[in-house]
Amino acid sequence: MKIDLKKLTASQHASIPFSETIDLREETLYGVKPFQSPVQMSGEVSGESGILRLKGTIKTIYSTACARCLKPLQVLLTAEVDTVLSDDPDAEEEDDLFVLTGDSVDPADVMVPALILQVQMTYLCKEDCKGLCPHCGADRNEVDCDCESKQIDPRFAALRALLDSGEDERN
Known part of the structure; x- marks a missing residue:
């Protein structure tokens, strides 16, 4: 889903809401495909005083295994995103900034990396798992x-x- 940003730059205070379900079943992480459930994302892209901002939430069920006993686990994975959108290619060094390549933005391009950053290296089925x-x-x-x-x-x-x-x- 692409959001046309021309509508936001013309208006002083405007926002465009988005809500989408995306499929990440083919996404590989640590040699497996852990995103077998649909990924839900919602939020809005807003423009105020010439600054474009994307705010939203992305969540899914992350399929993995206990690091000690190898039992299958289903972990709820959620990420909150609050990012400034910029068309300045020199601004890539800053945190919480997404550099645009055109007049539109796909919220998944911003939110999916934030979701993947929430993945821990290991998960346990219970804190005192004996393995x-x-x-x-x-x-x-x-x-x-x-x-x-x-x-x-x-x-x-x-x-x-x-x-x-x-x-x-x-x-």
């Missing part, structure tokens, strides 16, 4: 596996043998 057993792969949230809880790193096996022989001599 998977590194030896047998059992989900420690559901079962207690019989793996030895104090596995020795093979690189330290010789040290462990020395400690064990020292304990035998003391007894």
Whole structure:
């Protein structure tokens, strides 16, 4: 959806509302396609005293997995956008500024990057998730596996043998 900005520059105090559902199912992030739900965005582009501003909200369900136990997770992802629109190509260094390439703007070009910036590197199904057993792969949230809880790193096996022989001599 393109919004024609000529209507806003001609008027002193004007705004153009927008509301759209976009499809990001083909967007790849961290090697997967996590945006399988529709992405809702709404807001307005306003012009006042020669300054164009885009304000809006974008939200969707982000499909991922728990970083510890790998259970599928559905996370509500929301971003608020308040950006000044500028046609000055030298203004790219500033925060909260979007440089226009013509007389129109697609709100998705501004809002989708803001949504992607809200994605965290990892998510947990619950704060105290115990994760998977590194030896047998059992989900420690559901079962207690019989793996030895104090596995020795093979690189330290010789040290462990020395400690064990020292304990035998003391007894």
